[in-house]
Amino acid sequence: MNQTRPSLLPAPDAPAHPLPTSARPPAILSQARRRTVLGGLGAGAILASGCASVDPGTYAAERPLLDLRTYFNGTVDAWGVFQDRSGKVVRRFTVVMRCSWVGDVGTLDEDFTYSDGTTEKRIWTLRRLPDGRYSGTAGDVVGQAQGQVAGNAFNWRYTLALKVDGRTWNVDFDDWMYLIDDRVMLNRATMSKFGVRLGEVLLSFTRR
Numbered sequence: 001m002n003q004t005r006p007s008l009l010p011a012p013d014a015p016a017h018p019l020p021t022s023a024r025p026p027a028i029l030s031q032a033r034r035r036t037v038l039g040g041l042g043a044g045a046i047l048a049s050g051c052a053s054v055d056p057g058t059y060a061a062e063r064p065l066l067d068l069r070t071y072f073n074g075t076v077d078a079w080g081v082f083q084d085r086s087g088k089v090v091r092r093f094t095v096v097m098r099c100s101w102v103g104d105v106g107t108l109d110e111d112f113t114y115s116d117g118t119t120e121k122r123i124w125t126l127r128r129l130p131d132g133r134y135s136g137t138a139g140d141v142v143g144q145a146q147g148q149v150a151g152n153a154f155n156w157r158y159t160l161a162l163k164v165d166g167r168t169w170n171v172d173f174d175d176w177m178y179l180i181d182d183r184v185m186l187n188r189a190t191m192s193k194f195g196v197r198l199g200e201v202l203l204s205f206t207r208r
Contacts, residue, residue: 059151060151071179072099072106072108076099085197107125124145132150136156141161188200188203
């Protein structure tokens with residue numbers, strides 16, 4: 001948990017803050033590519049079919065157990081790529097996350113650096129709820145993010161408001177994080193618009 005900045009829109013035939021992962025990583029694609037994608041989404045959305053989602057409870061027996069307050073506490077580094085719908089890597093980035101909690105409220109301060117030298121920041125506020133649930137807010141998140149922890153996995157869903165050429169587009173993120181050990185966690189985030197899959201963000205987190 002971009003985020004999840006968790007600029008990530010692709011083209012219809014080749015389809016982006018954090019964080020976090022996390023969270024949505026921002027600025028994944030160039031502005032020209034975003035224009036191409038958004039222009040082609042209309043017809044594709046009509047034909048798109050939804051996919052069944054995995055229930056987080058599927059991972060309830062998996063170990064080690066993931067506690068977000070323990071893992072996202074202190075400094076966490078992340079390395080990621082954005083892949084378009086063809087699987088091509090179109091951007092690389094690194095993230096430094098400075099995380100802290102006061103009771104059940106956590107702050108994830110994320111600094112992104114992209115392969116082209118650009119930088120961005122996102123600050124998440126997370127709230128721990130009963131039954132392994134979490135909610136979250138960030139400056140560019142529409143409404144609240146909603147998440148569920150089960151076993152070693154965390155499913156984090158949210159909508160980001162991305163500004164493109166003076167307009168705002170709401171892009172949906174479906175994040176899955178999997179704790180490997182006490183230092184390493186892997187994250188896969190699927191991006192979609194109007195039900196059309198735009199691409200994926202892959203991240204590896206490591207606690208210092």
